[in-house]
Amino acid sequence: MNEMVELTDEEFGYIASHFKVRKFRKHAIICHPGDLVTTEYFVVKGLLKTSVMDDHGKEYILQFAMENWWVSDYNALHSHEPAEFSIACLEDTVLLVLSIADRQKLSAELHKFETFFSLKTTSGFINLQKRVMALLKNDAHSRYKQLFAQYPTLFQRVPKSLIAAYLGVTRETLSRLSL
Amino acid sequence: MNEMVELTDEEFGYIASHFKVRKFRKHAIICHPGDLVTTEYFVVKGLLKTSVMDDHGKEYILQFAMENWWVSDYNALHSHEPAEFSIACLEDTVLLVLSIADRQKLSAELHKFETFFSLKTTSGFINLQKRVMALLKNDAHSRYKQLFAQYPTLFQRVPKSLIAAYLGVTRETLSRLSL
DNA sequence: CGCGCGATTGAGTAATTTCAAATCTAGTGG
DNA sequence: CCACTAGATTTGAAATTACTCAATCGCGCG
Numbered sequence: 001m002n003e004m005v006e007l008t009d010e011e012f013g014y015i016a017s018h019f020k021v022r023k024f025r026k027h028a029i030i031c032h033p034g035d036l037v038t039t040e041y042f043v044v045k046g047l048l049k050t051s052v053m054d055d056h057g058k059e060y061i062l063q064f065a066m067e068n069w070w071v072s073d074y075n076a077l078h079s080h081e082p083a084e085f086s087i088a089c090l091e092d093t094v095l096l097v098l099s100i101a102d103r104q105k106l107s108a109e110l111h112k113f114e115t116f117f118s119l120k121t122t123s124g125f126i127n128l129q130k131r132v133m134a135l136l137k138n139d140a141h142s143r144y145k146q147l148f149a150q151y152p153t154l155f156q157r158v159p160k161s162l163i164a165a166y167l168g169v170t171r172e173t174l175s176r177l178s179l
Numbered sequence: 180m181n182e183m184v185e186l187t188d189e190e191f192g193y194i195a196s197h198f199k200v201r202k203f204r205k206h207a208i209i210c211h212p213g214d215l216v217t218t219e220y221f222v223v224k225g226l227l228k229t230s231v232m233d234d235h236g237k238e239y240i241l242q243f244a245m246e247n248w249w250v251s252d253y254n255a256l257h258s259h260e261p262a263e264f265s266i267a268c269l270e271d272t273v274l275l276v277l278s279i280a281d282r283q284k285l286s287a288e289l290h291k292f293e294t295f296f297s298l299k300t301t302s303g304f305i306n307l308q309k310r311v312m313a314l315l316k317n318d319a320h321s322r323y324k325q326l327f328a329q330y331p332t333l334f335q336r337v338p339k340s341l342i343a344a345y346l347g348v349t350r351e352t353l354s355r356l357s358l
Numbered sequence: 359c360g361c362g363c364g365a366t367t368g369a370g371t372a373a374t375t376t377c378a379a380a381t382c383t384a385g386t387g388g
Numbered sequence: 389c390c391a392c393t394a395g396a397t398t399t400g401a402a403a404t405t406a407c408t409c410a411a412t413c414g415c416g417c418g
Contacts, residue, residue, distance in 0.1 A: 052312065060315040062308060075305045107297075111290065118286075118297040121304055126254045128307035129241060133231065135314045136239040136347045139373080159396060168315045173374055175398055319406085338364060352406055354366055 004119055005112040015106060015113060019096040024089045031073055031087035036080075039099050040072035041065075046093025047157055050085045051165065061166040064090075064154060070120065090158055140169040141177045183298055184291040194285060194292060198275040203268045210252055210266035215259075218278045219251035220244075225272025226336055229264045230344065240345040243269075243333060249299065269337055319348040320356045 001007060007015070019042070024030060031037060033052065041048075043065050050063040050071060062085060065071035076083040077100055107114035134143050144167060148155060155163065164174040180186060186194070198221070203209060210216065212231065220227075222244050229242040229250060241264060244250035255262040256279055286293035313322050323346060327334060334342065343353040 052316070054316055060312065062312060062315075074301070075308065078301060078305065107294070108290075111287075111293075114290075114293055114297060115286070118293065118300065121297065121300045122253070122257060125300055125304045125307060126257065128304060128311060129254065131311055132307060132314065133239065133241060135311065136241075137231070137233055161396070170375060171397075172376085172399085176374095340364070349407060350365075351367085351408085355406090 001116050005116045007112060011110060011112070015110070018102040018106060019098050022095050022097055024093045024095065026089055026092050028089045028093070029086060030089065030095070031083050031085065033083055033086055035073075035076070035083040037073050037076035037083050038101070039097050040070055040074070040077060040103070042096040042098065043067050043069050043071060044094040044096060046095075047090045048087055048093060049090055049158075049162060050087050052085055059162075059165045060168070061162060064151075064158065064162075064166065066151075066154070066157075090162075135168060140167060140173060143167050144174065144177055180295050184295045186291060190289060190291065194289070197281040197285060198277050201274050201276055203272045203274065205268055205271050207268045207272070208265060209268065209274070210262050210264065212262055212265055214252075214255070214262040216252050216255035216262050217280070218276050219249055219253070219256060219282070221275040221277065222246050222248050222250065223273040223275060225274075226269045227266055227272060228269055228337075228341060229266050231264055238341075238344045239347075240341060243330075243337070243341075243345065245330070245333070245336075269341075314347060319346055319352060322346050323353065323356055 001015075002012070021044075024046070030041070030048070045067060048065040048071055049061050050065070050073070051059050051061045053059050063071065071087060073083040073085045073087065075081065076085075103117070107117065134146060138146065144163075147163070147167065160174055161171040164171040167174065180194075181191070200223075203225075209220070209227070224246060227244040227250055228240050229244070229252070230238050230240045232238050242250065250266060252262040252264045252266065254260065255264075282296065286296065313325060317325065323342070326342070326346065339353055340350040343350040346353065
């Protein structure tokens with residue numbers, strides 16, 4: 001946060017007091033489809049996936065969340081609809097938990113806090129635009145290369161079948177791409 | 180804006196004074212790839228597309244912008260990189276123009292203004308998440324039905340070939356879908 | 359009347375999926 | 389340390405889907 005909005009130690013401490021630390025084991029599921037969602041998470045350590053399964057049990061991954069990323073079912077969080085996504089830990093994970101109520105409280109109290117979240121959402125928005133364009137323009141092969149170029153470490157941490165579920169191809173197709 | 184953050188007349192007038200009205204004819208292009216982008220636009224009347232062309236002249240549409248929508252090349256606007264997208268008017272169009280400098284000024288001055296933009300970006304973010312999931316999970320046919328259900332009027336205003344460029348299929352394939 | 363744009367149709371081709379089987383690998387218990 | 393197993397990856401072959409390229413159709417407008 002400090003990189004983006006320059007907080008005093010006091011402000012930082014006050015903000016930090018609204019976060020709770022929670023630890024999860026690999027395979028833990030922190031959000032099930034249908035859940036009421038009231039919090040979002042900052043990833044201190046570990047790796048998560050946000051995904052859904054279709055009727056045939058095929059999985060589609062909306063997002064991986066590595067260290068310093070934020071994760072939640074944002075539609076459920078903001079619209080108060082039940083969660084669509086499942087969020088699962090792919091490794092042992094340490095999260096900071098922020099409730100939507102505290103987020104709104106801090107946004108109202110601290111202008112810089114709201115600015116920070118606004119910047120974070122904007123950058124997420126822009127990244128999703130890029131993902132949409134990649135899905136429209138690029139074939140599986142170049143989407144793979146693009147993802148690898150951007151997050152090389154991801155490929156050492158998750159099975160290829162999950163990469164495929166993120167890129168929108170089957171694991172067999174991914175396996176056949178000449179990398 | 181009033182629906183989301185409740186402004187006084189005075190606040191509204193002050194905010195409005197930072198917008199300029201501009202009119203464009205059908206086929207006008209308000210942003211070319213490579214342009215420096217310093218403004219975003221609110222659509223009062225008309226319809227625009229945000230798109231790119233690949234090396235073979237095939238077009239891909241990131242976004243349609245109808246009345247009450249906002250449009251810009253947001254990556255270019257926020258990162259100060261040259262524009263990737265072209266933004267063109269599909270009808271005679273009336274826009275309100277807001278510069279990024281004025282947006283930042285108003286955000287700093289008026290908390291409610293920043294909150295409004297934050298909400299707007301969040302809802303754009305969530306809509307893009309839905310679009311990504313639709314591209315991953317659904318075939319062209321159900322993406323078509325979904326788009327039609329959400330924006331039926333769009334189909335009376337733009338040629339089907341542009342709908343195809345938005346959905347990520349060729350116009351021939353779209354034409355063959357049993358609607 | 360004919361032009362031009364958009365939409366449709368047809369045929370062949372390329373890419374991806376499905377289903378099945380084989381192979382590889384890491385972690386576990388003996 | 390080794391054998392075993394479950395999960396992950398690769399490979400094969402057939403079927404499906406969407407694409408490309410080309411031709412045709414339909415219609416509004418000058």
